[in-house]
Amino acid sequence: MLEFHRVTKTYNAMKVLDDVSFTVPPGTVTGFLGPNGAGKSTAMRILAGLSRPTSGSATVLGRPYAELEGPGSQVGTLLDAGAQHPGRSGREVLTLGAMMLGLPRSRVDEVLELVGLSGKEGKRVVGGYSLGMRQRLGIAHALLGRPKALILDEPANGLDPQGIRWMRELLRGLAGAGCAVLLSSHLLYEVEQVADRIVMIGGGRVLAQGTLAEFGQGRSLERTFLDLTAQADRSPA
Numbered sequence: 001m002l003e004f005h006r007v008t009k010t011y012n013a014m015k016v017l018d019d020v021s022f023t024v025p026p027g028t029v030t031g032f033l034g035p036n037g038a039g040k041s042t043a044m045r046i047l048a049g050l051s052r053p054t055s056g057s058a059t060v061l062g063r064p065y066a067e068l069e070g071p072g073s074q075v076g077t078l079l080d081a082g083a084q085h086p087g088r089s090g091r092e093v094l095t096l097g098a099m100m101l102g103l104p105r106s107r108v109d110e111v112l113e114l115v116g117l118s119g120k121e122g123k124r125v126v127g128g129y130s131l132g133m134r135q136r137l138g139i140a141h142a143l144l145g146r147p148k149a150l151i152l153d154e155p156a157n158g159l160d161p162q163g164i165r166w167m168r169e170l171l172r173g174l175a176g177a178g179c180a181v182l183l184s185s186h187l188l189y190e191v192e193q194v195a196d197r198i199v200m201i202g203g204g205r206v207l208a209q210g211t212l213a214e215f216g217q218g219r220s221l222e223r224t225f226l227d228l229t230a231q232a233d234r235s236p237a
């Protein structure tokens, strides 16, 4: 379970998140939607222990990230696919990650296989990777420790149609095995295919949340998204 309880985050007197509460139950994919600048990445960084809330709490499996024992085997994160060292090969990046988590090298081979980067692709330096390959490597890194929760910030960016389908099946499989998956994306059609639940934020506030069926009430997610964000733009802050 991933949980936000009344999280507010202020930067330079600006409320980037304003009293945000929601949960990501185990066994679900929760689509995290919102326009540019809505506060999605800020919320995910707080959950992953990279930033502190000004007030409220964000917890992973019942605890703040900083208090998790062996966080790498509890929660996997993909927050910035461009963050990997460009001079290392994909295999080296994952081998270092596996060493940090105390995992055998065989796990590196497994995740390389899982994300379709085994063989010569894994031996190439990351600086030469396409965006889609960097996303696959980031997902492999997030999965190394077989985490029970995943925080993925726009993992489908740069993936081709086969890659998007692959990721959809991967995330459904992980949720089916009990993982709590939080997935931010601007690809609304894709979110509609993969998510069980939706949380939508705008201007740092939760605009709506619920199951996919409750959320759209028979309308497309895109239509609901456009209506809710337009309403939020019109409401006074």
Ligand SMILES: Nc1ncnc2c1ncn2[C@@H]1O[C@H](COP(=O)(O)OP(=O)(O)OP(=O)(O)O)[C@@H](O)[C@H]1O
Binding pocket: 011, 016, 034, 035, 036, 037, 038, 039, 040, 041, 042, 043
């Ligand atoms: N470290 C920071 N210092 C100051 N302001 C910040 C910082 N990080 C984010 N912000 C501001 O917080 C707001 C929300 O940004 P955030 O990146 O969380 O939005 P987002 O929903 O992820 O957007 P996008 O869809 O464009 O990725 C923006 O106005 C951004 O400028």
